[in-house]
Amino acid sequence: MRTRLSLAAAAVGALVGALAPMASASATGPDVPSGLFTSPSSGADCGTSAPYTTIDNTDISLRGTFSDPAGGVLSAHFKIWPTGYGTGADVADTTISVVSGSVGTLVVPRSVITQLLATDGITGNGTFSWTARIEHGSLASDWSAECHFVFDGVRPTPPSAVSPQFPDGSNGWPANTGQARTPGTFTLSSGGVSDVVAYAYSTGWDPTVRTVTTTAGASVDVTLTPPSSGSWTLTVYTLDAGGNRSDSFIYRFYANA
Template sequence: MSFGTRSRAVLACAGILGLTLAAAVSPAIAAARTPTVPHDLFNGRQSCSTDADRPTHLWAGTGLDVEGIPGTTDATDNSLVTAEYRVWPVVDPSSITTIRRNAIPGIEALATLPAAALTDGQTYAWQAQTVADGTASDWSATCYVTIDNTRPATTPTISSANYQQDVSNPGGAPAEFTLSANGDDDVSGFEYAWQQPLPIAGIANIGDHGIPRFVDPYSNPTYFMRADSPGGSATLSLVPPNGSGPKTLWVRSLDRAFNASEITSYMFFVGPTAPSVTPAVSSPEFGEPTEFTLRPAPGLQSTNPVVSYTVQTIGGQTYGESVEVTAEADGTAEVQLTLDGIYGEALQVTSRSANGWVSDAGRWSSTYDTTPTVVSDAYPENGSGGGVGVPGSFTFTPKVKDVVSYTYSVNGDPEATVTAGDDHSASIDWTPASDGFHDLQVYATTSAGTQLAPYDYYFTVN
């Protein structure tokens, strides 16, 4: 487990701290600076507690990080000073452990109290002072820490009032969960997510002068919630991930030091909530504006009214683009789309309810044949005819509207384009230079510049 993670960037100054200064401080300067009491005291990246009745609870399995900002009365002098820390058990003030480290005035001086000097479950007091040129400042205020290296012994239990475990439940509403510590008063809160691994609790960002900025995990209700009392419970209202099918909520308990219990889970099933997608005509034509009606899944509107839809097109000229459509009071909506996928097009539609629920996707699709029709009397398709030097005429006609030209190539030769006539068809004359198998590939282009699907016309020259 990793708790109280500290940005490694702030430790870059550690190498500086171990260096011997090349320039010695003159006696006049040394005499002018007086060490000051360290301030901005932190332990485990959290602000120190000066209340003996409310110590900070911290994991210290590899030692306890303590820090403060040492300084002197000379704000312009950056000569190294010594940050000195002493710690003792509250029950035995005479048993003092002292550690020292070189430090830059005005910068947090982090030191680690050895794990061997700290007993799990024991409360300790610690102080800091600055030592400069053989003179020590007063000791700082006393900070109080309780060492907690033991994770909660019990896993939480999970129940839901509206999504029963291991069965299919109607979708559309946030899942209401109750997490319980079952009376384990070591538990102060819970962590949860729809996927693993769960986030790390109790991280800290580092600000100016190396000052930690502790991030209280319970400030993020997406993943964390305090128990209503030690060993108590918490209630959650969570929208499951999109779509129907199985969903799993992963949960673990946290103590005051953010030690985590074993992870437990709650699996349930969400029934289908996909909207229906119905075109105004049974077989929409390529390139023609078509109106679609969107309707909520049966039963969804009466319990969790739909307020909007997201419509995504797949296979058209604007592949993957989506539009938002506002629903009427009855949950339905109308949207007009021009289908221009040269092989076909599909719509993927999700509904959103007023409570934030996003349904699984409803789908509609259609296929189109936008290839041109090719006809030749001299050289029939998939047959043989003509001969070397015998000219043949090939006529192209469209299967869709608004075709303005045809582009063709024989046997992979450079492409050529012929303009369509008023009836949107075109003809070419071609004379073979060799016998045998030939391939004429041709595609049409619309007035909008859309290149339609190509067609391969195979024939044999006698």
């Protein structure tokens, strides 16, 4: 028997009884849910075909439009599970109330997402499938086509930075360092985190955060020019494919006059 997990559920327009007239289920039954989508977005067509969109370590909303020709208050039935599994306790099986013709929303906390993965022995990242159907009285629609997304529950480790022109000054002013108003090359590295897709950086003389993209966590070079002599900092963090952000790394260096 599949375990029903406790999920935070919200249905747009799902106030029952007083807000919608009672109606009997139509003879043909309710329609298959339409307009299914995930928030954050899982891409075109709700991720029905690979490659699937990666979503970061956050709560995830499952949404769709639920209708029956007879109108009234319906039950929107959602199921979500790690793709390739879904045979028991690794299925979140939840029903919410929704007024016919409106959008129903089921919020799946990230704690539930990670619990589903852990049930199947998966840590960190995992692909999910979900589907929905409409139930009205004794009748039910067919299940919708399956939606998919990849959940990335792991933040990248902090990056690093080095510069041959402006060496590390964390232990004080180096004997040999570059001059102010002279460009230097700074190499940003992800520490081997293969799903890093971008570095974001700013400097002590310019707080504007700039982003440079990368592939598979490869190192990148940026050129920076300290405007005057003295102590300066370069602050860097990384973003992975799911949008998870690492802690910042601060590189301190000095420029000669």
